[in-house]
Each structure stands twice: as structure tokens, then as C-alpha cells.
Amino acid sequence: MLKRIAVADLQVGMFVHEFCGSRRHALWSRRFLLGDELALRRVRESGVLAVWIDTAQGSDTPAAPAVPPPLSALAIEVEARQAQQVCLSARAAVSEMLASVRLGQAVDVGRFEPLFDEIRDSVERHPHALIGLARLKSADDYTYMHSVAVCALMVALARQLDLDEAQVRAAGMAGLLHDLGKAAIPEAILNKPGRLSDAEFAIVRGHPEAGHRILCRDGRIDAAVLDACLHHHEKLDGSGYPHGLAGERIGLLARMCAICDVYDAVTSERVYKHAWDPAEALHRMATWQGHFDDGLFQAFVKAIGIYPVGSLVRLSDGRLARVVEQHPGSLLTPRVRVLAANGAETLLDLGDAATGLRIVRRDPAAGARLSDLRDSLAALYAEP
Template identity: 55%
Template structure:
């Protein structure tokens, strides 16, 4: 028997089935567990959640004489209730990047904490709660729907020590954006996002000194790292109701179309569309992020380099869709305009891949900084165009990330 109760009725020993409300409103990344720690109840009471579903077959019932808010014989009523609550709390109308960045920052912060917890559970040999992860994917997917570039770009601002965790968040967001570009329906899009979030789960079992090694890996160390798709796949098999797309991407996101990838050495026709999507998103975030052994590449330069690898590494159709979802000049790219001014891309305008919104802040003619000004290159009255990419390492602009995001470093 499933019962919806007030949070004030919670006691230790109850099996908490689901929270009634958005994932962002409660402090837990997972949703189905037995309450064993008084601090967990305190955390629920301190949140904005007012009601929860409990499973009386797996834990304690309400006290004799107390009434539940609602009861259900099966999970169908619970799912319906949560769907209504979730849809009522989510607003997915398009907004500007400046508006979405504040909310996306909060999502990234909580998402990182959720992924850290998920990896810790995996290291301890516990079953991964895929259901809890789905709620996280919903929030990320909604953020991408409101503004595709905000969260994806913010997730790139990861600290070196947080790379593995924020990488999962970034790939999740990019998989959602790519799925939308490829015409996936809502269910498939959420599955793609979940696959992105879980794709590197196997790294939870990799030795930390190898995972975060600042130099080149030895052959033996690389052999260890190459085992992470298999390890993640085996962990996910131990969970219940895991989407086949999630299993597929977890196991095959390092396969290459020419057969030189791992762990199976599969070739183009044998690799699923979903795994090909995972491969593109995985590589883009890896090369644009700061790592222990190198600084991340400029977003636009990264796409240019990846375009050179499509023959043998990526599926051309998937890569082209990825570029359309990100823009030829993704957020954070350093560009030079025809006027000689240099700026950083703020967001895509949706009208053309070559006409994003750019914040100019430097004049090459006077060789000096100028008052920052945002220019929408897609406006009919605009006379400027992007003349080309600029290499950030040549200019040494120390505040480049702050110019487009408002943050000088990762805010988590």
C-alpha cells in the first residue's frame, strides 16, 4: 500500500517512495529509500516539500489513528500525482541566457552534488537509483528548453577536481540538446539525457590517482581507464528498469566509426545512433574543459578540430546536428568582427549559425580594452559580421569566462 502523507508524519523506519514536488525543492538526489537517520527527516522538514509518498509494504505505516492524505494500491496513482505536480512547477517558456544562467547555476550546483552521491553509492557497491537520476534529467532538460546554451556553457566551467562529476552533467545537457535537434520525442529526449548523465558511471571504480593523473597515462594505466564502460554497464545491469539507451551509451560511447574505439572495436553500422551521440558530446566536453594535464580549448576551435576527425571518429550526420545544436561559434568562443573589435559569444540567436550575440570588449585598431557592448549579429540593422575565430591563448584575456557568464571561476 502506498500512502501520501504530510512531511510532519514522517518517522524513522518509513520507506520514502517519492517526494511530491520538483527535484529542486528537496535535498536528496535519490527518492526511494528507508529513513534511518534523523537528519534526513530534518532536511525534509527544512525544505519546501509538504507531502511525500511512503510504501507501507517496505517500511513503517503512519501511527494508529493518523490519516493519510491519499492512498493508492499501485504506483499508477503516484506517477499521475507526481506528473501533475511536476508539470505544474516547471516553466519551459524560452528565456534569454542572462535570465537562465541564474537558475542554471543552481541546477549545476545541485546536479554536481547528486552525481557525487551517485558515484559514492557506486563505489560502495550499492545499486544506483536511476529513478532519482530521472528527476535531475528533467530539470536539466527544462533548462535546455528555456535556453540551450546557458547550462551547457556553465557546466564547462568545472574545477579540475570536479571534472568527472560536472562532465556527466554537461554531457547530459548536450545529449538533450542534440536529441531535440535530431527530432526525438520528449520520452526519447529524456532517455538521451539520462544516458549522458550515467555514461561515465564506471569511472566510480577507477583508481583516483589514475583518473586524475596530471601527466600522460602509461599503457597499463590507460588499460585500466578503458575498463570503465564495462564496469559502468555491469553496475547499471544491477539496477531495476534501466532504459536500454542508457545501457547502450554507457557501454559504447568510446566506440569510433572506423573500428578503432573501445571496448568492442565496433564499426560504423554496428554502433547505435545513441552511442554515436554520446561519443560526440563526450569528446566536446572533454576537449573544452580544463584537465589536470591541459587547459581546455576554445569552443569554436574545438568544433573545427572535431570536424577534421569526423572521417573515422564521429558519424557525420550526428556531428552536423551537434554543431547546429551548439552553433558554429558556441557560447564562450572568442571571435573577431569585421570592425576589428574582439568579443566573446554570449548566446545563439536562433536565426543563423553564424550570427550569435557577441559582447565586444577589445579594439584591435587601438590595441586596448573598450567598454563592453553586446551586439546581436542577427538584427537587420546590424552591419557587423564575424571575421574569424581568435585564439584565447594569444591574447591572455584573464576575464574571458567572467565576460560571458558573470563568473570568474566555477561557482560550485
């Protein structure tokens, strides 16, 4: 039987029937048994993200582990409080870093290792708490908290791709540092509420190269991190910047960062636009042909959910709800807070068949009708 699996799930003893991706790949024409670790490493280093295996001629994937139960409401609140503290310390650290850059001082990336550890640990305990909280940043906080949010998203995506520890760390650091070059942009342009002029847009487009130059002064930074900072605005079809790279010429971390950067940008309040609903953002991004790596985008959706935390959805009984936690075993049955007109909220686990409820559609337009109702996540994370 043929089965499509991620390259990260390949094991010695499996029979590779076909590679998913570019037909120009050097390994495409061969079908072969992965007989040793050397062959397995060659495939994993090839840049291909998924393959078809033939289980009739080789080993199959192992049985899926038991799905852990969703967290209790208390556990969600505890992690939310921890995530809040991470965000507060992260905002201060990133603000200090950008201020140092504006003064022409060198960036000590080593100081960000403990911050990365806090973000990674929070994501691994409960990925959606920190990601959901970071999405609630104000327009004034965007420059600082965007880096924190992209770091958390990069860690979640790296884990979904089953990257090794060194790659997870590199992915997270790329998220933290990817927009460092914006410190070189005048704040009047960076925070301009209206449309940028061509000259102003050209200045903004220079931030990847500016950030790359600044980071290159520190010889300790991983080359893949530097590449992601320089090329996170490249697109698969070659229409991005600064170098118009296309396809596999764009590094893995840069392709990952492109997705995480755009997702957080469009789901955040900005001085010149309102935030998109998370589920609506994924829906729109999926239609942007030639923009993102398809395999990585699919992995990203699995990492944060078809209905990400914060999404407004309509239930089968007609009620409106906001997603507050993903179900560990199903993308379609998250835990939600049902919203009532009087402001009351009811926590429901759609993974529990006893509720008899399901999501029938995303409902981002409902957000405009909830101006008098506090965001359930904001209330959850608010200071006591």
C-alpha cells in the first residue's frame, strides 16, 4: 500500500516509492529501500519534505501513540499566567535590543538564549497559550511582540516537522531576530497609519538586509538563522525580496519564517489595519498561489489548528463561540467558549461526543458585533 509521510517520519527499512515536490530533484527517478542510516540521512538532507512509501515492499509507520486528553480549565489558566510572564519579560528584552541597535550598539545574541528557552518551554507545555496571548498585542506593542509571536510559531512549526533540537533552537532564534533590521527604519515610517509612498516602501523593504548586516557582526549566529533573517520575505514563485529567490533556493528556516511572519502580521492589530480572524487568515493565505511552501503551510495548519486559538466559529446549534484550545487528536474539535449576548461564557469541549455539537463554519464577521464583549482570551490573561 502506498502511504504519504513526512520525510521526518522516514525510518531505515522503508521503501521509498516517490518523492513529493520538484521533479527536477536528483533522487526523483529512483525507487529504493532505505537500507542504512547513510541513505536515510541523504534523503533528510535533500530538502524534500514528504515522500510516498510502499508498505508492501518495506516497513510501515508505527502505530500512533495514545492521544493525551485536553488540559483542564485550571491547567489552561495556569499556563496562561505563565505565558503572560514570558510575554512581559520578552517584550522588555526585545525592546531593549531594538533600542541598542538604534544607538548603533552591537547585539549580544547570547542574552536571548534564556528568553528563547522560556518561549520554547511554554510552547512545548501548551503551544496555544503563548501563541494566543501574543496575538492579542496592541498596535503600539506590535514591533516588540511580533518577534516573540513569530518565535513561538516557529518553535511550534519546527516541532510539527519533527526537527532536531539544534534546528528547533535555530528556528526559534530566527523568529526572535528576523525583523531586527526594522530598528533601522524611522519610526514615523514604521508606524505610519496611512499608505506608504514608493520611497517609504523602499526603505521598509530594506529591513532584511539591514538586519542581516547587523547580525553578521556577531560571528556566533547560525548561518541558517542569518539566512532566515535575510530571506523571510522571499516567495516560492520568485516574486519576493530582497533577492527574488524561488523554490528550494530559499532555505528551510526562511520558508518557515515567511509563513509565521505573515500569519502573525495579518492576525494582529496594526496602526493601519484591523486584525484578521485567525481561521480566516489561514483560509486566505491558502489561496495565495506561489507565496508559501505548500508542505510547510500544511504542517503549519496542523501545528496551530484549522481553527486557531482566538478564531470565531459558528456551532451547529447556531451559537457563536471562540476557540480557546486545540484538541490534541483532532483539528476539527477544539475546546471553545460559547459567547452569549449578556457576556456570559460557557466552556465546551467539542471533542466530547456528549455535547452533540460541531463547528459548521468560521464566522470572522461576528467580531464586529462583539464590540461590547471582552475578548475571552484577553479576559483569561488579564492581570488579576
